[in-house]
Amino acid sequence: MPGKNVRIAAPLSADEIKLREELRADVEMLGGQIGERNLIRYSQLNGAVEFIENSFSRVGLQPRRDTYEVNGHACHNLEVEIRGVRPEIVLIGAHYDSVVGAPGANDNGSGVAATLALARRFAGRPTSKTLRLVAFVNEEPPFFQTPQMGSFVYASRCIQHGDKIAAMISLETIGHFSDAPHSQSYPAPGLGTFYPTTGNFIGFVSNVGSRQLLRRALSVFRAQEKLPSEGASLPAFIPGVSWSDQWAFWQHGYPAIMVTDTAPFRYAHYHKPTDTPDKLDYDRFALVVSGMEKVIRDLAAN
Numbered sequence: 001m002p003g004k005n006v007r008i009a010a011p012l013s014a015d016e017i018k019l020r021e022e023l024r025a026d027v028e029m030l031g032g033q034i035g036e037r038n039l040i041r042y043s044q045l046n047g048a049v050e051f052i053e054n055s056f057s058r059v060g061l062q063p064r065r066d067t068y069e070v071n072g073h074a075c076h077n078l079e080v081e082i083r084g085v086r087p088e089i090v091l092i093g094a095h096y097d098s099v100v101g102a103p104g105a106n107d108n109g110s111g112v113a114a115t116l117a118l119a120r121r122f123a124g125r126p127t128s129k130t131l132r133l134v135a136f137v138n139e140e141p142p143f144f145q146t147p148q149m150g151s152f153v154y155a156s157r158c159i160q161h162g163d164k165i166a167a168m169i170s171l172e173t174i175g176h177f178s179d180a181p182h183s184q185s186y187p188a189p190g191l192g193t194f195y196p197t198t199g200n201f202i203g204f205v206s207n208v209g210s211r212q213l214l215r216r217a218l219s220v221f222r223a224q225e226k227l228p229s230e231g232a233s234l235p236a237f238i239p240g241v242s243w244s245d246q247w248a249f250w251q252h253g254y255p256a257i258m259v260t261d262t263a264p265f266r267y268a269h270y271h272k273p274t275d276t277p278d279k280l281d282y283d284r285f286a287l288v289v290s291g292m293e294k295v296i297r298d299l300a301a302n
């Protein structure tokens with residue numbers, strides 16, 4: 001579903017500027033002050049837990065730890081729920097761990113910062129469906145796509161509880177954009193023929209089964225007309241398609257999509273010590289999040 005090439009058409013609104021500064025502050029905390037956070041940097045991982053919990057609490061939400069153990073270490077997925085009048089759930093999630101050796105500003109400080117910004121915007125304003133915001137642990141290797149991946153543990157517990165997840169949106173590395181020619185590459189050779197070779201868009205990715213959800217999200221996002229977007233429903237075996245927490249929800253039969261700047265196919269600092277807060281484009285990052293607020297509002301309505 002290639003999109004038309006819209007540029008940032010207008011300057012950011014006052015709300016978008018406020019959002020941009022929230023995102024910047026939270027990315028600087030996660031990818032700057034806290035830095036690398038994983039089981040090897042366990043105290044930093046827990047520093048991130050406290051930071052996320054405090055951020056949720058400050059807007060009147062009650063974070064809950066969903067805990068499991070890996071090699072004797074307690075690992076926590078963190079969730080808040082904004083109960084709607086209906087039991088169906090729209091779930092927004094981002095992993096808060098970073099890969100070994102990287103401070104993870106974009107991957108995935110950006111996704112967590114977006115989740116926190118969305119929590120501030122929906123707290124106290126329930127939608128028809130129930131909204132759940134979740135920060136996942138242990139997305140990165142060696143847990144990636146194993147039963148110890150945080151989102152896998154979480155999704156299997158959702159099945160046990162009978163949770164009706166109508167839509168899951170995985171926010172994965174969403175802050176880097178480039179207007180340089182040939183700044184965008186693709187996992188399969190043919191895709192560059194249909195999609196732009198300039199990395200100035202936000203990507204929406206799903207497996208074939210979640211195609212309808214992808215189309216709906218894209219159409220609402222595109223109404224904003226401020227930031228180019230591209231969408232693709234592809235077989236999950238194509239490299240990159242299943243490379244985040246949406247995979248865990250697909251494994252449990254839930255519809256899920258990933259929103260991403262495409263990470264390794266664009267971002268030179270992906271999984272590197274140089275994935276620092278100064279590498280993000282906060283204007284365009286803010287437009288991603290303001291657009292996603294509208295998408296979520298739509299999905300969580302009747």
Ligand SMILES: [Zn+2]
Pocket residue numbers: 095107108139172173244
């Ligand atoms: Zn990631």
